[in-house]
Amino acid sequence: MIKRLVSAGARAFLVALVIAMPTMMLPGVSVDTTQIVVLLSLVGGALTFVEYFSAYPSLLEFRDAPPYNRMRFLALFFTILLMSVIARGQVHPTTLSGLLTAAGGAVGGAMDFTFSPVRLMVLLAPGDATLGQMDLLRTSAGLAYLISLVSLLAFVLCVRMLNWPIRYGAFNFWVNLPLFDPTAGGDILNRLKRDAHVNVVLGFLLPFVIPAVLKSASVFSYEIALTEPQTLIWTMSAWAFLPSSLIMRGVALMRIADLIEEKRRRAYAQAEMQAAV
The missing domain is CATH 1.10.287 (Helix Hairpins)
Structure with missing residues (x-):
C-alpha cells in the first residue's frame, strides 16, 4: 500500500x-x-x-509492462526540457542554451531537406517571421524529431533484444490493455495484428499529415502562432511525440500477438502429442 x-x-x-x-x-x-x-x-x-x-486498470495501457510508458515519458520530458532551455536562451542566453542551440541547429539543418517532416514544419512559419524565428523553428523541429526517433529505436531494441515484456515477469493482458475488449468479436490474434498495422501506418503518416492539417487551418484564418515560445514547444512536442507513440504501440501490440501465437502453437502441439499417445 x-x-x-x-x-x-x-x-x-x-x-x-x-x-x-x-x-x-x-x-x-x-x-x-x-x-x-x-x-x-x-x-x-x-x-x-x-x-x-x-x-485495477482504467485507461493507461501497458501500465505493468515497463519500460514502455517510461520510455514515452522520458521522450516527452527531454523534448519539452531541451526546447524550453533553447527558448529561454533566446532571452537569457547561457552556455548550456548556446550548446543546445548549436547542436539543435545542426540536427535541424541535417533533417531539413525537401519533403522531410522537418521541412514541412518549417514551412508553417508565418510570412513575417524573422530569420532567428525560422532558425528556432528548425532547431526545435529537428530536436523533437530526433528524440522521438531515438525513443522509438530504443523500444524496438528492448523488444527484440531484451525480450519485452515477458522478461520482466508474466504479462497480464487485462491489466495492460484495459481498453481492448477480447470478446468484441473475431479472433483476438487477427484483431491485435490489425490494430498494430493501423498504429504503425498512422505513426508513419502523422509527421506529414499534421503540418498539412495546420497549413490548411491557416487558410480558414486559424493560424498557429509558432513564433510564440510556448505554442512552439507544445506544437513540436505533440507533432513528434504522437507519431512515435503510435508506432511504439503498434510494435507492442504486434509483440503481444506474437506471444499469443507462440503459446497457441505450443498448446496445439501438446494436444496433438497427447492425442497420439
Missing part, C-alpha cells in the same frame, strides 16, 4: 512537472497563462495518481 502510494505520487509529480515546465522556465509568462497551466498540471497529476494508485 505504502509502496503504491509513493510510486503513484512520484509519477503524478513528474507528470505535473512536465506540463508546467515551459511556464516555469520561460520569462514573461502572463498571470492568466500561469493559472491555466497550474490547473492543467493539477488535473494531469491527479489523473496519473488515480491511475497508478488503483489496483
Whole structure:
C-alpha cells in the first residue's frame, strides 16, 4: 500500500512537472497563462495518481509492462526540457542554451531537406517571421524529431533484444490493455495484428499529415502562432511525440500477438502429442 502510494505520487509529480515546465522556465509568462497551466498540471497529476494508485486498470495501457510508458515519458520530458532551455536562451542566453542551440541547429539543418517532416514544419512559419524565428523553428523541429526517433529505436531494441515484456515477469493482458475488449468479436490474434498495422501506418503518416492539417487551418484564418515560445514547444512536442507513440504501440501490440501465437502453437502441439499417445 505504502509502496503504491509513493510510486503513484512520484509519477503524478513528474507528470505535473512536465506540463508546467515551459511556464516555469520561460520569462514573461502572463498571470492568466500561469493559472491555466497550474490547473492543467493539477488535473494531469491527479489523473496519473488515480491511475497508478488503483489496483485495477482504467485507461493507461501497458501500465505493468515497463519500460514502455517510461520510455514515452522520458521522450516527452527531454523534448519539452531541451526546447524550453533553447527558448529561454533566446532571452537569457547561457552556455548550456548556446550548446543546445548549436547542436539543435545542426540536427535541424541535417533533417531539413525537401519533403522531410522537418521541412514541412518549417514551412508553417508565418510570412513575417524573422530569420532567428525560422532558425528556432528548425532547431526545435529537428530536436523533437530526433528524440522521438531515438525513443522509438530504443523500444524496438528492448523488444527484440531484451525480450519485452515477458522478461520482466508474466504479462497480464487485462491489466495492460484495459481498453481492448477480447470478446468484441473475431479472433483476438487477427484483431491485435490489425490494430498494430493501423498504429504503425498512422505513426508513419502523422509527421506529414499534421503540418498539412495546420497549413490548411491557416487558410480558414486559424493560424498557429509558432513564433510564440510556448505554442512552439507544445506544437513540436505533440507533432513528434504522437507519431512515435503510435508506432511504439503498434510494435507492442504486434509483440503481444506474437506471444499469443507462440503459446497457441505450443498448446496445439501438446494436444496433438497427447492425442497420439
